[in-house]
Amino acid sequence: MKNVSRIIPCYAADTSGVCSALYELGGMTVVHDASGCNSTYSTHDEPRWVDMKSNIYISALTELDAIMGNDEKLINDAVSAGHDKAPEFITVCGSPMPMMTGVDFDAVAHEIQSKSGIRTFPLHTNGTHSYINGASEAFLEIVREYAQPCDRVENGVNVLGLTPLDFPLGADKHIKKWLGDNGFECICTLAMGDSLENVKKMASAAVSLVVSYSGLAAAQLLKDRYGIPFVVGVPYGLEFPYDLAGAMLVSIESREDSFYCAAHGGSNDIVIIGESVSAASLACAIEADRNVKCSVLSPLPTDARILADGDSELYAEEDIERYISQRMPAAVIADPLYKYIVPKKVKFINLPHFAFSGRCYQKHMKNMICCDLKEILR
């Protein structure tokens, strides 16, 4: 069965993707849920929870309110909290129970906004999809709501799809430095280390850099609305960042999009399991720095244009286990919790992924942006 796992975890869910994407933007996110979403997110999916405060709450849905369809309580509680916390905006999203009872989040958001006077928008999660879906919709809507027409910055760059679910804390600083070193000006890093004020300026960018699949929809919106082309990739390793910067210059010039991370070999020497843009970019980086061919196994939603020939999309534990067993690559690079389903004969290289193993290996997470990969691949 596709939805069964004997031992490996599941990835963070869509509600966590929403909360993570909007965490630093000064809004208030309300997950319509009884209890679990908040503790799961704040314990396992959010490394900023203790040191950086954010208005992320649950509605504390009860059996009676669910049965009676008491959406009024959610609305009134959100309005009350909006009064007390004065957020820049409010988002409401859902978990499995509201899906079952058919809560109309568009209407709920409309009511909250009209009663509170605070801009409110709905996000359509239900706890059954991956964090990629939630973060993707959150980035899309925040850009749709707040990016405003403004003068073009010729070397301006938006970075899209940056959350701690996919990147270690501090990744925003490394990307900003890399951009600066290559003559670019960072407009906004959506959404680590940045603010809603800079989201408003995103239309001034000359190019968008999509660093995870969750940033692609927002990049496409910026393209459609403001003609800003996008390049997909993460500047991992030593050589690949130069190539990626070059691709961004070409994109600015040509106004063409580039799925630059798809330019890897797709061979079975090394299989990288992970978020597609990160994994494909790492494949490019390893090929550039180490001259070893890699393929990507994406267990998360992605776009075929991000992947190369020979890459795969597999979601179920048994399919991933069979794929690795049949191909027997020289090495697998993946989160340590994948080790349970990789044959012992295959060399396993740990690459902790917060969206998969949460806090378990957080202290072992390493920055790979503009870094020699020798230590990581050792």
Place this chain on the structure above:
Amino acid sequence: MSDALTKDRPREIRIADADIGGIFPSGLEYNPPARGMWNIVHTGMLVPGAHEIFACAQGCLRGVILTAAEMFELDRMSWISVSEEDMFDGTLESDIIDGVVEIIERLRFHPPVVLLYLSCIHLFAGVDFEMITDELSKRFEDICFVDCYMTPTMRTTVSPVMKMSAQIYGALKPLPLNKRAVAIVGNDRKTDEDSELVRIIRQNGFTLYDISYCKTFDDYLKMAEASVNISYIPTGTLAGETLSERFGAKHLHIPASYSFKTIKENYKALCKTLDVDMPDFSEDIEKAEQALSDALTIIGDTPIAIDYTAVTRPFELARLLCEHGFNVSYVVADSAANESEAFEWLKINNPDLLIYSPVNVNMLEMPDEEHEKILAIGQKAAYYFATDNFVNIIVGGGYYGFSGIRKIADLMADAFVNAKDRKEKLRLKGMGCASCL
């Protein structure tokens, strides 16, 4: 510090102004990063050899799986995720059965017990849980399937923690009741061996069972011979009642208390039930009084904050400490169930005591505010009052009776003198469990 005048939903209230029937109105909830309390995964792992299988949506699965991962028990946990389609295509039951069968076939052994957890959406959809466990029992005759529930939406009816505390005994099979065997049930930790409770049981020659003593599944099965099941924390009562219904054993609920009077009544009930002589507790009471006095000498008039996760009766503990001269200024709790006497006493005798809501949205910034030196009892109090001087226990810490009061007083004195690494202590899930962090 007060936000009562500016906020729509103030985070605190003077006890003199509080209504025990509803101290705070319900609203949106914040989740503070104090992780010591156990959840249903931790509790299920107390059953030796049990394999836990969760069937629920990805968002709900995530927390339970990583709970197991952090405690190095991932190989005792499997899951079946429920998609949108599953909920509407009439396959909810068959998906669970097929999923469990597949998981068991892929395990390299048959566990003696499978704890099968369904979620809120299954119960709302009217899933026939009994049919599922019956069908699975037919297919795997050597495995005991126990119905378990991850149903936070129903928490106001029966809390998942209380239900789980009962279901962990679900794999017990009837044995002839042994009049010389008693069990403490419904706890997630051992009861302190120094407590008068354990002493009375052991010194009178009774065999004492507790699931936390069990190393093997056979050890666990022996619990069914207990003729008396004792519960003393509120979430343990269902376990005692259920075992009475199933096996005919007597259930004795003697609530963990910080009232000398209640403790005496509890021991009287215990001795009567066990048909043993009531010991003389003078020395135990004297030691407890002395420990409180010693702690007061050290702590002085430093304000004390108590939270509901540290002890099951925070207001009763507050009263005890006030009566012994301590400056209890804050309680973090949103209800005072079973504590009306202490609550009313505090209203009159310490009317300015502030009750803080543990989940109010306006608690978010509280740790970042400036605080006087405070001694906290409990993780949430430590977090909100940003103090490294705290007693790090949950659910009473396994302490009970007069010795429990003595030990908590000792812990208070120690915590006042010796600061703890708050961030490190509070991040660990399931106090007492192994952790990879």
